[in-house]
Amino acid sequence: MSRITSIDRCHCWNSWQEDPTHDNWKKIEENLNSFFGTVSEQCQSILSLSYSYLPQNLKACFLYVGGFPEGMETNVSKLIRLWIAEQFIKARRANGRMRTCKIHDLLRQLCIIEAHNENVVHAMNANVPMFSEAINDQRRVIVPFDIKEKHFKLLKVLDVYNVRCDFSCVIPKLIHLRYVAANIDEAPSLAKLWNLQTIILCNFASKDLHLPQEIWTMSEIRHLDIRWSIHMPNSLATESYNSIEEQPLFLNNLQTLVLCSSPYLAEILRRTPYLNKLTILDESRHPDCPAILDPLSLLQELETLTIEADLGSDLMILSRDIFPPNLKQLKLSYATLQWEDMVVLANLPNLEVLKAYSAFEGTNWKLNEDVVFQKLKYLRLQYGGLERWEATNDNFSMLEQLLLYGFRKLEEIPQSIGDIMILKLIQIERCSAAAVTSAKKIQQEQESWGNYGLQxxxxxxxPD
Structure with missing residues (x-):
């Protein structure tokens, strides 16, 4: 801060004390705006030095983040897929642990300035007319809020998932697309969109939609998220339209798949052999739907599995051979399983994260000594009628976090859980007072022994 600026501020303050009129208040406001504007410019200058030393490919990645709203947490996996679609980074399997990220307001301001200069990304809000020449020449547009207009051209990335408009007629015309996230009322044609790598579609119409057959010929797809009554077509029917010389249809590059269960599920999974993440939404609308877990053993590279069954569905039958051996994360919702079925999950040699939402029924859960979750670090159980839980520290020797929600009749948490040396957290919400008391007792005993590992x-x- 310069000496002149300090003198000016003191002069304005003294003037206000002598005559606190509207004009003097206005002078103080103008002086403060000038002061903070100068500080902001100085910060931008300092940050620009750091930016200038980034490699060229990382500059593009950094500037791209400026297209997101200030303070908004962004899914890291989504951001990586956007970078891949823009060819800023090479496509490869990612095993990072971060889930979301956001950018500081000063860094975002730098992003916006530099991104405009470099023509990397154009961030819009509802006050910007879509039909302006500036928009028509853009190759990527991130639209965070509701914008009604829907005419774009030359786009490689279109993320309008939060816009409640039908984009089914727009998508087929954007032949340069690599990434699309949008709402549809009709299944769009994908025949000309050979470059698509990420497809995220949501259907708010009351009818079922089936993607066109050409989805099975789009070999570049890496991420496919279709839900809300959007279904994959029968791959066997697609093959029947092809010539005999053509190879069978497999989506070998597909790593992430979110879809509704259907009569074709087993065949779909057979033709997506390299899936890393899979989410199955069982809407129980198909009376001839196969048991939704049967084909999972085919997915030898699957690490993350989510199954959200329809409330009251009883389709899930667990067996020892149903899950692939490399599974690391499992989330089950409304699965109508028995606590005894946990034995099957304990046999998964690489399972690290287990989340169960209203997935298990019964009042008793007893784990024998030979039931061992070898690598389980995170256990989250939510809602159920569990009353008595018997377990030892040997059953969960690697557990770091235990989270319990909605067990209003649970008599206690097994005290031997406190003997797990690497346990860091017990979190309890809407559980019985007895469960809360037992959790606090575990912590007190640990501290009395001088063990402060339980943070x-x-x-x-x-409940009261």
Missing amino acids: GVRVSKS
Whole structure:
């Protein structure tokens, strides 16, 4: 801050004390705006030095983040897929642990300035007319809020997932697309979109939609997320339209798949052999739907599996051979399983994360000594009628976090859980007072032995 600026500020303050009129208040406002504007410019200058030393490919990645709203947490996996679609980074399997990220307001301001200069990304809001020449020449547009107009051209990336408009007629015309996230009322034609790598579609119409047959010929697809009554077509029917000389249709590059269960599920999974993440939404609308877990053993590279069954569905039958051996994360919702079925999950040699939402029924859960979750680090159980839980530290020797929600009749948490040396957290919400008491007792005993590895017991919204 310069000496002149300090003197000016003191002069304005003294003037206001002598005559606190509207004009003097206005002078103070103008002076402060000038001061903070100068500080902001100085910060931008300093940050620009760091930016200038980034490699060229990382500059593009950094500037791209400026297209997202200030302070908004962005899914890391989504951001990586956008970078891949823009060819800023090479496509490869990612195993990072971060889930979301956001950018500081000063860094975002730098992003916007430099991105405009480099023509990397154009961020819009509802006040910007879509039909302006500036928009028509853009190759990537990130639209964070509702914008009604839907005419674009030359786009490689179109992310309008939060816009409640039908883009089914627009998507087929954007032949340069590599990434699309949009709402549709009709299944769009994909015949000319050979470069698509990421497809995220949501259907708010009341009818079922089936993607066109050409989806099975799009070999570049890496991420496919279709839900809300959008279905994959029968791959066997697609093959029947092809000539005999053509190879069978497999999506060998597909790594992430989110879809509704259907009569074709087994065949779909057979033709997507290299999936890393899979989410199955069982809407129970197909009376001839196969058991949704049967084909999972074919997916030898699958690491993350989510199964969200329809409330009241009883389609899930667990067996020892149903899950692939490399599975690391499993989330089950409304699965109508018994606590005894946990034995099957304990046999998964690489399982690290288990989340169960209203997935298990019964009042008793007893784990024998030979039932061992070898690598389980994170266990989240939510809602159910569990009353008695018997287990030892040997059953969960690698557990770091235990989260319990909605067990209002649970008599206690097994005290031997406190003997797990690497346990860091017990979190309890809407559980019985007895469960809360037992959790706090575990922590007190650990501290009395001088073991402060258990960093805390968090309790919130417990029943009266």
